[in-house]
Amino acid sequence: MNTRQLKHFLAVMDLGTLSAAAEHVHLSLPAISRSLSALENALGVPLFDRQGRRLRPTAYADAYVERARRIVFDEKEGARSLSLMRAGExxxxxxxxxxxxxxxxxxxxxxxxxxxxxxxxxxxxxxxxxxxxxxxxxxxxxxxxxxxxxxxxxxxxxxxxxxxxxxxxxxxxxxxxxxxxxxxxxxxxxxxxxxxxxxxxxxxxxxxxxxxxxxxxxxxxxxxxxxxxxxxxxxxxxxxxxxxxxxxxxxxxxxxxxxxxxxxxxxxxxxxxxxxxxxxxxxxxxxxxxxxxxxxxxxxxxxxxxxxxxxxxxxxxxxxxxxxxx
The missing domain is CATH 3.40.190.290 (D-Maltodextrin-Binding Protein; domain 2)
Structure with a gap:
């Protein structure tokens, strides 16, 4: 699991469709689908029920989404802090x-x-x-x-x-x-x-x-x-x-x-x-x-x-x- 996969997961949760999420993160449909599958394998639980191109979040996804947001946020803030430290700020x-x-x-x-x-x-x-x-x-x-x-x-x-x-x-x-x-x-x-x-x-x-x-x-x-x-x-x-x-x-x-x-x-x-x-x-x-x-x-x-x-x-x-x- 990595934060890139979490960003793909959050895009689907926020936008509701695989195609909209793929466009938002600049990936093809097969690529974002593989990323979500890899995340599910890493977590050991299904995150979405697939219905054509629409994905319905499972109870696992609903329970995990806020934690995923915090992880992505912390990574961005960590990188920002290091950048500020390099700049002496x-x-x-x-x-x-x-x-x-x-x-x-x-x-x-x-x-x-x-x-x-x-x-x-x-x-x-x-x-x-x-x-x-x-x-x-x-x-x-x-x-x-x-x-x-x-x-x-x-x-x-x-x-x-x-x-x-x-x-x-x-x-x-x-x-x-x-x-x-x-x-x-x-x-x-x-x-x-x-x-x-x-x-x-x-x-x-x-x-x-x-x-x-x-x-x-x-x-x-x-x-x-x-x-x-x-x-x-x-x-x-x-x-x-x-x-x-x-x-x-x-x-x-x-x-x-x-x-x-x-x-x-x-x-x-x-x-x-x-x-x-x-x-x-x-x-x-x-x-x-x-x-x-x-x-x-x-x-x-x-x-x-x-x-x-x-x-x-x-x-x-x-x-x-x-x-x-x-």
């Missing part, structure tokens, strides 16, 4: 990203994807890269945006590097340390320090080694949170300072509410961010659109950071000239 997409990225990317990305594909169902997880890695390996995510080093742990994962994020120390605009040169840890520790709880252990150890701090590093910080929004609030509304990636504070730097501090020694760390997904897994076309949004976000971030650094260098040069008149 329907389906489910689960992904994750780190808190520092999600603050400025997640909302706009989800809105754009849903606007382009109203039938799309999105699920997003905001966590540290190690948690996202575990979720991806267990196939709870289609991909995540975060530290691409995670892909090296698992041969079934592939990564696309998109942005090299650097680290630094940041404070509110107008902070007593803003504009000071070669700030040391004794000067930093005079103010409340905020630790980003999403930082991994390798980053914490590097900070401890760079500034001669004992582990656990959290003991040297007044506050610890994995919510980037809270870190922004703490830093911009007080004299608190925080070590952070440039990507996590890019919006505050652009708005002028935060500034980078000139700390010595420099926090010589970087993190390559990008897209991590499973190798060989077929994704919805909407996933590729999501990747394009992520790539554009990081390209824009790189441009903004470069402009901010250029502006900072120009400001320092101008200040130096003002301090050394000819």
């Amino acid at each position: 329907l389906g489910a997409l689960s992904f994750g990203m780190g808190s520092s990225i999600a603050r400025s990317l997640l909302g706009p990305m989800m809105l754009q994807l849903v606007a382009e594909s109203p039938g799309l169902r999105l699920s997003a997880m905001v966590q540290s890269s190690d948690v996202l890695f575990d979720a991806l390996v267990k196939e709870r995510l289609d991909f995540f945006v975060g530290d691409v080093r995670m892909a090296a742990r698992e041969p079934d994962l592939v990564a696309e590097a998109a942005y090299v994020s650097t680290f630094g120390w940041f404070a509110r605009a107008g902070h007593p340390l803003a504009g000071r040169k070669r700030i040391g840890m004794p000067e930093l520790s005079a103010y409340p320090m905020v630790m980003a709880g999403y930082a991994d252990q390798s980053v914490m150890r590097r900070i401890a080694e760079t500034y001669g701090l004992s582990m656990p590093l959290e003991d040297h910080f007044a506050m610890n949170t994995d919510d980037v929004g809270t870190i922004h609030t703490l830093v911009t509304s007080s004299d608190a300072i925080a070590p952070s990636t440039d990507i996590a504070v890019i919006s505050a730097l652009s708005a002028g509410t935060m500034v980078a501090l000139d700390v010595e020694p420099r926090l010589d760390l970087d993190m390559t961010l990008g897209i991590v997904r499973r190798a060989g897994r077929t994704l919805l076309p909407a996933a590729e659109r999501a990747f394009d949004i992520v790539r554009a976000y990081f390209a824009d971030a790189a441009q903004q950071i470069a402009q901010q650094r250029g502006h900072g260098s120009a400001t320092k040069t101008a200040a130096g000239r003002r301090g050394h008149p000819r």
